Amino acid sequence: MKVIMNTVAATIAFALFPMAVVLAVDSTKAGSPAKPDALFINAGEVKWGPAPPDLPQGAQVAVLLGDPSKKAVFTIRLKAPAGYKIAPHWHTRDEQLTIVSGNLLLHMGDTLDAPAHSLEAGGFHFLPGKMHHAAEFKGETIVQIDGMGPFDIHYLNPADNPNKSAPAAKK
Numbered sequence: 001m002k003v004i005m006n007t008v009a010a011t012i013a014f015a016l017f018p019m020a021v022v023l024a025v026d027s028t029k030a031g032s033p034a035k036p037d038a039l040f041i042n043a044g045e046v047k048w049g050p051a052p053p054d055l056p057q058g059a060q061v062a063v064l065l066g067d068p069s070k071k072a073v074f075t076i077r078l079k080a081p082a083g084y085k086i087a088p089h090w091h092t093r094d095e096q097l098t099i100v101s102g103n104l105l106l107h108m109g110d111t112l113d114a115p116a117h118s119l120e121a122g123g124f125h126f127l128p129g130k131m132h133h134a135a136e137f138k139g140e141t142i143v144q145i146d147g148m149g150p151f152d153i154h155y156l157n158p159a160d161n162p163n164k165s166a167p168a169a170k171k
Contacts (some may be wrong), residue, residue: 008082014043015068020105025094034061039065040063041097045131046062046063046064046077048060048061048062048079049061051078052163053162053163053165054153054161054162054163055078055086055140055153055162056084056086056162057128057162058080058081058084059078059079059080059081059084060078060079061076061077061078061079062077062079063075063076064076064077064144066148066149068149068150068151069149069150070149070150070153071148071149071150072148072149073146073147073148073149074146074147074148074149074151075141075144075145076143076144076145076151077100077139077145077148078139078142078143078145079142080115080137080140080141080142080143081137081140082137082138082140083136083137084086084136084137084141085112085134085135085136085137086134086135086153087112087156087157087160088107088109088110088111088112088114088132088133088134088136088155088156088157088160089132089133089134089153089154089155089156089160090129090130090153090154090156091127091129091130091147091151091152091153091154092129092130092150092152092154093129093147093148093149093150093151093152094126094127094128094129094147094148095126095127095129095145095146095147095151096124096125096126096127096145096146096147097119097120097122097124097125097126097127097143097144097145098122098123098124098143098144098146099113099119099120099121099123099141099142099143099144100121100142100143100144101121101140101141101142102120102121102136102137102138102139102140102141102142103118103119103120103121103139103141104118104119104123104135104136104137104138104141104143105118105119105135105136105137105138106119106125106133106134106135107133107134107135107136108131108132108133109132109133109134110132110156111134112134112136114133116136118138132156151164
């Protein structure tokens with residue numbers, strides 16, 4: 001078995017950004033579609049890059065599995081500095097959040113003043129698609145996001161989208 005590591009530029013439905021994608025391929029199955037094999041990544045091996053332009057500046061993203069721009073399973077991590085905020089928004093598809101380190105405040109509703117749920121390292125949150133929410137990061141925080149792509153973000157107030165070239169979101 002060979003493990004092949006490639007660095008690629010992948011598209012998330014809302015932006016282009018560089019990321020590292022690790023593909024595990026069993027070379028003994030010549031002629032058949034490549035089937036992923038076991039994947040192992042230690043924290044020190046995670047390849048961080050800038051967050052896509054639809055997120056406020058200052059965060060970093062790492063793709064651990066899959067391609068978030070495609071209709072397939074993916075796992076990404078978002079690393080945000082203390083005080084980082086993501087304005088009220090929603091995602092088309094369900095997602096699962098696991099707090100790897102730090103503290104995440106999730107405001108469920110249409111404003112950053114909505115009631116917040118505090119999640120610390122080891123915490124988990126399931127978020128149904130199209131549910132309105134906002135996020136605040138207390139201390140440097142790493143959040144793992146698992147879901148089915150393509151991953152997207154739609155701000156309730158289009159003026160909150162830091163990517164000024166993004167088309168207006170529709171719900």
